[in-house]
Structures are given as C-alpha cells and as structure tokens.
Amino acid sequence: MEPKDTAARYDRIAQWWQTEHQNSLYAIAQLEQAIKFTSKRHSAIDIGCGSSGRFINVLSKHGFQAEGLDISREMINLAKHLHPETTFYIQDICSWIPQKLYSFISAWDSTFHLPLNMQEPVMKKLCDALEPDGVLLFTCGGTHTNCEISGAFQGQDFEYSTLGVNGFLRILTEHHCQCRHLEFDQYPENHVYIIAQKT
Numbered sequence: 428m429e430p431k432d433t434a435a436r437y438d439r440i441a442q443w444w445q446t447e448h449q450n451s452l453y454a455i456a457q458l459e460q461a462i463k464f465t466s467k468r469h470s471a472i473d474i475g476c477g478s479s480g481r482f483i484n485v486l487s488k489h490g491f492q493a494e495g496l497d498i499s500r501e502m503i504n505l506a507k508h509l510h511p512e513t514t515f516y517i518q519d520i521c522s523w524i525p526q527k528l529y530s531f532i533s534a535w536d537s538t539f540h541l542p543l544n545m546q547e548p549v550m551k552k553l554c555d556a557l558e559p560d561g562v563l564l565f566t567c568g569g570t571h572t573n574c575e576i577s578g579a580f581q582g583q584d585f586e587y588s589t590l591g592v593n594g595f596l597r598i599l600t601e602h603h604c605q606c607r608h609l610e611f612d613q614y615p616e617n618h619v620y621i622i623a624q625k626t
C-alpha cells in the first residue's frame with residue numbers, strides 16, 4: 428500500500444484514535460526504557476506520532492525538544508490542538524529530509540506500514556539522523572525474513588511489511604547503530620520493539 432493510501436485511512440479513524448489513545452499507557456514503559464540509554468537530551472522526533480502526542484509529553488518531561496511527524500493531516504491537526512507549542516511535520520517519512528541530528532528518534536507502530544522496498548532506505552535515514560550516542564526506538568514485525576501482510580483495523584484495510592528481525596539488525600550494524608534491546612513484547616504476536624544506539 429502506498430503511504431498516501433495509509434494516510435487516507437488514518438485520516439478516517441483519527442478522531443477514534445484520539446479518543447482511544449489520548450491517555451493510553453501503551454508503550455510508555457518501553458519509551459522510558461529507551462530514554463534511559465540517552466546521554467544527551469537535545470532534539471527528539473516521534474515518527475508517525477499520531478494524534479495524541481503521548482510520546483511527545485514523555486520526551487518533553489525528560490528535557491528533549493520534541494517534534495512530531497505524521498503523514499495523516501487529521502492526526503496532526505488533532506495533535507497540534509493538544510500541543511500548540513510543538514513543531515509538527517505533515518509528511519511521509521519516505522520523503523522527509525531531516526534538517527538536523529536528533530538525540531532520540533521513536534517510530535512506534537508506524538514504519539511497519541511502509542511498502543517493503545521503503546523499509547531499508549527509511550531505516551538508514553533514521554540511523555543517519557541520530558547524533559553520536561543518539562537512541563532509536565522502533566517496532567517491526569518479528570519474522571525470520573521479509574514479509575508483507577494485510578489486515579483490517581477499525582473497519583479500514585491496512586498493509587504492513589517487515590525485513591525480519593535479522594534484516595533490521597543488519598541495517599542497524601551497517602549504519603553504525605548497536606542493538607541495545609530487542610523484545611517480542613506481545614508474544615505470541617510477531618510484534619518486536621528494538622532500541623538501538625548510534626556508536
């Protein structure tokens with residue numbers, strides 16, 4: 428599925444997402460865990476931030492200058508309403524060109540929607556956008572190899588892709604990032620989160 432089609436689907440469910448996730452604690456423990464690895468707390472960005480700004484709240488509390496990026500205009504409009512002081516980008520992560528280096532980047536349950544051929548270039552871009560010692564937190568499908576699947580969510584059809592755990596670990600290594608933590612946090616679901624740090 429092309430990112431613009433993913434955006435249209437999230438536009439349709441943005442209001443539902445807002446109600447459901449505004450005070451959600453989902454993944455907050457994993458975010459806090461990743462933040463512990465940081466040595467500097469300059470800029471941070473949440474990729475595929477959604478509408479709630481819940482990661483932005485935590486990052487700001489820890490002293491980061493936090494920004495959000497999402498391809499869905501409706502998600503960002505809702506996020507801006509809650510966080511008028513925050514910089515948000517309405518952008519496809521595939522075409523986004525980072526303008527600075529970040530101490531922390533999160534991409535929780537967002538890049539798993541990319542077309543398979545965009546997984547590697549986007550992951551490389553996120554690694555390259557980290558400052559030395561910078562930390563990346565992201566989720567991916569925990570398969571052995573490349574795979575694409577589709578599934579319905581809130582009445583919308585979505586597509587997901589993954590390079591498999593070993594594929595992501597290879598890219599991290601090739602782009603000067605070390606895996607600090609990898610966990611199947613929803614086992615037996617194939618949902619994996621990875622914390623990596625720029626060496």
Ligand SMILES: C[S@@+](CC[C@H](N)C(=O)[O-])C[C@H]1O[C@@H](n2cnc3c(N)ncnc32)[C@H](O)[C@@H]1O
Pocket residue numbers: 430433434437448454474475476477478479496497498499502518519520521534535536537538540541
């Ligand atoms: C499952 S939601 C997760 C939202 C948020 N990370 C959270 O955990 O609350 C996925 C988000 O990723 C965004 N997204 C999907 N594909 C994207 C892309 N190519 N570029 C930027 N954002 C994208 C969607 O618009 C949506 O807001």
